Amino acid sequence: MSVSSTNGKAPNVTFTLNGATVVARGDETILQAADRHGVEIPRLCYKDGYRPDGNCRVCMVEIEGERVLAPSCCRLPAEGMKVASTSARAKSSQTLVAELLLGDMPGQGASPYKRDSELDRWAAWLGVTAPRFPQRSQPAPDMSHPAMSVNLDACIQCGRCVRACREEQVNDVIGFAGRGDHSKIVFDLDDPMGASTCVACGECVQACPTGALMPANNVGLVEPDKKVDSACPYCGVGCLLTYNVKDNKILYVEGRNGPSNHSRLCVKGRFGFDYVHNPQRLTKPLIRRDGVPKSVALIDPDDVDKYFREATWDEALDLAAGKLRAIRDDDGPQALAGFGSAKGSNEEAYLVQKLVRTGFKTNNVDHCTRLCHASSVAALLEDVGSGAVSNQVSDVAFADVAIVIGSNPTINHPVAATFMKNAAKAGTKIILMDPRRSDLARHATYFLQFNGDTDVALLNGLMHVIVAEGLANEAFIRERTENYAALKEMVADYSPEKVAPITGIPADIIREVARLYATANAAIIFWGMGISQHVHGTDNARCLISLALLTGQIGRPGTGLHPLRGQNNVQGASDMGLIPMMYADYKRVDSEDARHKFEALWDMPLDSKPGLTVTEIMTAAHDGVIRGLYIMGENPAMSDPNVHHAREAMVKLEHVVVQEIFFTETASYADVILPATAFPEKTGTFTNTDRRVQLGRQAIDPPGDARQDWWIVQEIARRIGLDWNYSGPADVFEEIRKATPSMAGITWERLEREGSCTYPLEHEGDPGEPTIFIEAFPRKGGRGLFMPAKYTHADEMPDAEYPFIFTTGRQLEHWHTGSMTRRASVLDALEPDPVISVHPDDLTRLGLAPGDPLTLESRRGKITGYARADRGMQRGTFFMPFVYNEAAANLLTNDAVDPFGKIPEFKFCAVRASVGDWVGAAI
Amino acid sequence: MPVVKVLTEGIGEVNLRDIGEYRKRGGYEQWQRVATTMSPADVIDLVSKSGLRGRGGAGFPTGRKWQFLPNNGRPRYMVCNCDEAEPGTFKDHLLLEETPHQVIEGMLIGSYAIGSNHAFIYIRGEFKRGFDIFSAAIEEARAAGMLGDNVFGGEFSIELTPHRGAGAYICGEETALLNSLEGKRGEPRLKPPFPAIKGLYGEPTVVNNVETLAFLPHIVKNGPEWFAKVGPEKSPGYKIVSVSGHVKKAGNYEVPLGTTLRELLEIAGGARDGRTIVAIQPGGGSSACLFEEDLDLSYDFDTMAAHKTMLGSGAVVFFDDTTDFVKAAHALVRFFAHESCGQCTPCREGGHWLELTLERLLHGGGLDSDIDLLVSVSHQMTGLNLCPLGDSIEPFLASVVKRFEPQFRRYVKHAEPATV
C-alpha cells in the first residue's frame, strides 16, 4: 500500500530541482526528494504512506522538455532531469489549483471545521486570498454518525478518505460518485454515514486535509495544550497513538506511525477514550459499610453510597493490607490469592505477582490469560518451547498463504486485520476456517465453515493429506523435530472422507487446502480464541503447531505461528510471571534453578508449589479454602464462566480488595475498593501480540484521589511487611530486566526514544528478533515436538433438552466485560444493547423478527437479549458477546476446563431458546 | 478532390452486416492470410511501413505503438475503442453498424500482430443498435471459424468480447476506458505507466480506434506502399471525415489526407446560401478554431498541428457568419465540464467555473473582467490536468475569444447576441 521512500534496491538518481543538484534515493518521487532537501512543494491529495493519486494537481512542477506539467507527488525523477517547482508556469498552476479549491470552501475562506486545514496552509503559502470566482451552492452536512461529522462543503475531492477506507483499512465504504462538479464522496450507495457499513475506524477522518470529515463536536477547532505519544489501551495489536489534551481532558486521538499499526486505529482506539472522563470513575477509596452484607445481586454503580463509605487512603490501605496479612498469618498463605490484570502495564503485572509471591507467600496469582490463550501457551511451551508468537502480524505480507482459524480479526484485532486484507489484495491467499463466517471471508480464497468443536478432526484431516500425498517436509522433520512417528500414526486415522461428515467440509476441499498450505513458499497461521477456549483447546493448538512442523512452515519470514493475543498486555503480563506456575520469562516455580534465581533476586525463600488458576481460585473460594482475594483490574464477576458460581464464591470470601477505575460488577463483592488510574493517566510498558514492548505515556492526571497502580501495590506490600521502595515505573522496569533475560537488553531510555522494541532482545543495542525459531526451538535438544491429538467432544453437547449451541466472544465496539467501553460515549451509542446473533432461519423457526427479545437458558443460567440476524452464523448456534451485565453471557457458559491450559470452554455449551419477554436495563 | 471508398466501400449498397456478403467481396481473406502465412513481426513491419497513424485523436503511429509492448511473457490485450463521443465525430459507429466484419477482421489482425489472445471492443453505451449488430457479427464470425481456439487449425487462439459503456465521454480516453472495462469507475489513470506497459488488468495492452483497425485488412491486402503513397508523407492514407455545422450536406466523407478544408466544404455541399464560413473547428471539440483565411490548408495531422490545432478524430465543424460564438463556447465548455470525470482539480473546478462565468455572461450578469478571466483561467488550467480532457477547453475558447472578442464584450453591456 504504502510508498516507501527507499527500498534499498533502486539506484539513486541525480537531477536538478530549481537549479540545484538533488539526489533522489531509490524510488523516491520528486516531491519526496524535495522534502528531504528542504524544498517545499504544495500538496493536498498526497499523504505520506498512502499511494499517491495525483489528482489535486497542486504539486505540479515543470520538467524541461515536457509539454505538460507533472505531478511531483507521483513522478519519479530521471537521471539528469531538470525540474522546476518555482518557475512562473509551475507557480501559476499551483496557485490556480489553490484558488479553485479555496473558492469552493464555505465562505471561500478558511476551513470552518479544522484549525490546521492543509488547504488553508498551502493557499496562504501560495499567496491565494480572494478567489476570482462566484461562490457556488454547497451540500448539506451529515451528522448521522455519533463519532464523526461530514461537511462536504469543505471537501476538495482529494480522495484521501477513499484511499484510507479502501486501500489502508480495506473497509470499502467510501467511494466517489458523480462526475465533474457533481463528483463527491459517498458512503456505500450514498447513504448517511451513520447508516452505512462504516466501522468507524476513523482512518478517513485522520486522512482528510480540510476537515470535511472530522471527529464530531468540532474538536478540530480547539487547540490542544499538549500532544502525548502513547499507545492504545484496548487490544493486543498494540497500536500507537497520540492523545490531544486540553485542560486535562482528552480532546481526540490520532493514530501514530507505530510498527504494528502504521498510523491506523480502530473505533475503540480512536473514539473510545472518554471513559476516562466518565462521572462514574472511582475517585475516593471506599470501605464497605458495617452491617451491609454481601449478596450475589450486583450493585448499581449509582447506588454505591448505600453499600460503601468513603475513606482516606491510609484507612483503606491499612484495612486492605491488614486483613490480607491477618488471613495469611492465621489461615496460611494458601488462603490468599491475587488477580493481576492484562490491562495493566508490565511494571504493574510484575509488582502484583511479586506481591503475591513474596508478600502473600503463595503462587496463587493469575490473570485473564487463563480465559483467553492459556491453552495456546501451554501447547506452545510444550512443543516449541516459547509461548509467544513466532512471527509478527505484518509478516502476512511475506506469506503466500495465511490460515486464519478460530479468529474474527476484523472485530477483535481490527488493525491486524487491515494488514491481512492488504496482503490478500496483494495476492496472499487467505484460508479462513471458522464455524462463523466473519467479514474476512470476503477476502479469503477458501472459507471453511466447519462444525464447531471439530477443529482437531479438521486439522488432523489436513495433516493426513499432507502425509499421504508426500507433502511433508521430511528434511525439516528429520533435523528439527521429534515424535513424528506418533503423529503419523494418529493422523493416519483421519482421512478426508472420514473427516468430511464430522466437520462438514467436503473431502476435496480438505485436500486442496492441505496442498495449498503445504506447498506454499511461506505460510503463516493466525489463531484466536475459537481455538483456545475449548476443553480441547490445548489439543487444537497442538494440531496447529504440528501442521507448521510437518511442513516446515516455521522459522522464516512469512511463516510460523501467531496466536492473536487479546488484551493490550496479555503477552506482557504472562511474560512477567503473572501466572501461578511460572516466574517471569516462563521459569517454572517448581524448578529448583528458577526458584533459586528468584529467591536471590528477591532475597527471600519462595513457595515451590505451583499456585491455583483463576477458575481454581474461584472454586477454592467457594469451598472456603481461599479466604482473602486481591483483585487488581480484573472483573471475574463478568468474565468467569458460569459466572453465577464465581459471584457466589466471591460472596463467601472473607476479604476482597478491588483496585479499579470503575465500580465494576466485581466491586459489588468488595470489602475495600481502591481507586486506580486509567491507561492515559499512567506511564508504563505494554507488550503486544508481536512481542513488541511499547511505552504508554501519561497524558492526563487521574481524577480526584485516584492513585497510580504501582503506588497502590507498593503501599499494600509495605503494609504486609515488605520493604519496597520503587520510585516509579522506570525503577520497576530495571528490576524486570534482571528478572527477564529475554528483555534484558531493552532500556527505558531506548523505549522513550523509539517507543517500541521487539524482544527477544538480550543485550543492549540488539535490534530484537521479529522472527524466532530460525535455527532451533528453545526446548531441551532444540527440537520441536509433535504432540498428536485425538478428536474429542466439548464437555456439554446439545441434547433434546438443550438443543442449541451457544458460543461467546467479543464485538468490535466493546471491550471484554464492557467496564470501559460501555462508559465510552461513542462506543455505547454505537452498540448500546445486548445482542444475540442468530441465523435468520433459526429466527423464523423461533417465530422471531430481528430486534425481538430472545431468551436463552443453559443448565447454569438464563438471559434475555435482542436477536440479531446474522447469515454468518451456522443454523442451530447462537453467538453473544460477554459485555452486557443485563444479559451476561457468562451466566450460561460452562466452567469445564481444558486439562492442560485450565482454560474454560467459553466457545461451546448447550442452551435452549424461547421468545423473550423483555430485556433488562444495564446495571 | 474525389471522395474515395476504402472503408466505406459497399456501405449503402449491400448488406455488409451479413458475413456471406462480406466474404463475397474478399472479407476475412486477409485475416486468413495473416494467420496462416505471416508472423506477427511481419504484420507489425507492414503496418509501420504503411505510415498508419491512429484515427482516434492523437494520431500516434500505430506500428510504433505496438512495438512498445514489453516481451515479458504476460498476457496481452487488444482493445478497440468505439466509445466515439467527441463532439462532431460520428464515423466509428458507421463502421460498427454498417460493416462490423471489417472491424472484426481488423481487430483479429491487430491482435495477431501484438500476440493478444483476447480482444475487447468498448462500445459507447448509446450505440445499442451497433452493439447488437456487432455482437451478432462476432457470433457469425465465430461460427465461420474466424475466431476461437486454434483458428484455421493453427496455434493461434483468439477470443473477442464486446462491452457496452454507460454513457461517459471520458471513457473514450484510453485509461478511463480500461478502468471501465475492468468494472471500475471510468476515471483516467495516471501516466506513466502507459497501457502498453500496464493496461487492462495490469497487463500490456494496445488501445486502437475502430477506424485505425479497420484499415488493417486493406493495408495487408494492398501492401504498405499503397497506403503510404497517399497524401502527405508523414501523414499518409485515407480518413473518414465527419463534416457538420453550417454546411448543406453534413455527413461522413472518406477522403485522402491532404485534401484541403475548402475541398471538404465543397464535398459537404458548401456553405448555406448567402452565408460565409467564418470559422472551422477541424478536429473535434478539443481543437482550436481555424478561420476563413485557413480554408486552403491541407487537412492532415502535421499541417493542423503546425497551425496550433489538430486533426484529432477527424470531425470538421464549419461555422458561418450567423454564429453566436459566446453560445458556441458556452455549449462546448458546458460539455467538457459536464463530462469531466471529476478527479482532478483544474478540470473539475476550472471547467465548472468557466461554465458558470459564461452563463453569467449569457444572462447579462457578466463583468468586463470576465473575459480576461475566461482567457486566463482556461490558459492556467491547461497542461496540469491528469488527462487531456481538462486541457480541451482552452483551444476553442481562447481561439474564438481572440477572434470574436467584440461578441463577448457586447454581452457584458447588452446581454444579447451580436453577429459579426
Ligand SMILES: Cc1cc2nc3c(=O)[nH]c(=O)nc-3n(C[C@H](O)[C@H](O)[C@H](O)COP(=O)(O)O)c2cc1C
Ligand atoms: C477525453 C478523451 C476522449 C477520447 N475519446 C475517444 C474515442 O471516443 N474514441 C477513440 O478512438 N479515441 C478516443 N480518445 C483517444 C484515446 O485515448 C486513444 O488515444 C485512442 O483510442 C488510441 O487509438 P488510435 O491510436 O488508434 O488513435 C479520447 C481521448 C480523450 C482524452
Ligand code: SF4
Ligand atoms: S471511518 Fe473507517 S470504515 Fe468508516 S468510512 Fe471512514 S475509513 Fe471507512
Ligand code: SF4
Ligand atoms: S472528504 Fe476530505 S479526504 Fe475525502 S475527498 Fe473530501 S477533502 Fe479529501
Ligand code: SF4
Ligand atoms: S482532466 Fe478532467 S477528465 Fe481528465 S482526469 Fe482530470 S478531471 Fe478527469
Ligand code: FES
Ligand atoms: S499532491 Fe500531487 S497531485 Fe495532489
